[in-house]
Amino acid sequence: MATRDFAVRTENHVANLGELGKLEFVPEVFGDEFLEGYSQVQEAQKALGEDTDLTKMDPAVLRGVYGAMRQFLAKLMIPESADRFLRFEVIKGGKSVAHFRTRAEADKHAAELTGAVRVEDRSMRLPDRVLMELLEWTTELYGGGDRPTTSSSGSSRASRRAGTPGKGSSRSKGSTSTAGRSAR
Structure with a gap:
C-alpha cells in the first residue's frame, strides 16, 4: 500500500x-x-x-x-x-443601517426603505x-x-527558444557580429 x-x-x-x-x-x-x-x-x-x-x-x-x-x-x-x-453602506438619517459587498445589493436594500436613503461606497481605496x-x-x-x-492575450508569457544556447566558438574566422557573440 x-x-x-x-x-x-x-x-x-x-x-x-x-x-x-x-x-x-x-x-x-x-x-x-x-x-x-x-x-x-x-x-x-x-x-x-x-x-x-x-x-x-x-x-x-x-x-x-x-x-x-x-x-x-x-x-x-x-x-x-x-x-x-x-463596502457599500446604506445610509438613512445620517446613520449606516446596513452594508453590502456589492452596489446592487445595497441599492436593492435602500429601495426597500422609506424616507431619505442613500448608498455610499466606503470601499477601501487603493x-x-x-x-x-x-x-x-x-x-x-x-x-x-x-x-x-x-x-488571455494580456497574460501570456514569451515562449522559450528552441534548443540550448551554445558555448562553443564558431569555425568562421569572420568579424561579423552575431547576437550573443562579440566580434573578434
Whole structure:
C-alpha cells in the first residue's frame, strides 16, 4: 500500500498595505471557484480591447473591469477583510443601517426603505497599481505559481527558444557580429 502526505495550507495569506492595514486571504481555494472568478475578470478585461490608453476608454467599461477585479479579490478574502475591501453602506438619517459587498445589493436594500436613503461606497481605496499587484499575487498563490490556463492575450508569457544556447566558438574566422557573440 502506498502512502503520500499532502500539504494543505491552514494559515491565511496576508497582504500588508502599510498604513491602510492588512487584508487576509483564505489559505486555500477550490480550483473551479478560482478559475470561475478569474475568468469573470478576464471577460471584463476583454471589454477593454487592445487599447491600453485609459484616458480614451469608456468610463462605464473601465468601472466594470475594476469592479470585476475587486469582486474576484473579495471572494478570496476572509469575511472581515472582504467587508473592509468592498463596502457599500446604506445610509438613512445620517446613520449606516446596513452594508453590502456589492452596489446592487445595497441599492436593492435602500429601495426597500422609506424616507431619505442613500448608498455610499466606503470601499477601501487603493491605487490601480496595487490593485493589479494584488490580482497578480493572488493568481500566483491560488493558481499554483502560474497564471490559470484560461486564454488571455494580456497574460501570456514569451515562449522559450528552441534548443540550448551554445558555448562553443564558431569555425568562421569572420568579424561579423552575431547576437550573443562579440566580434573578434
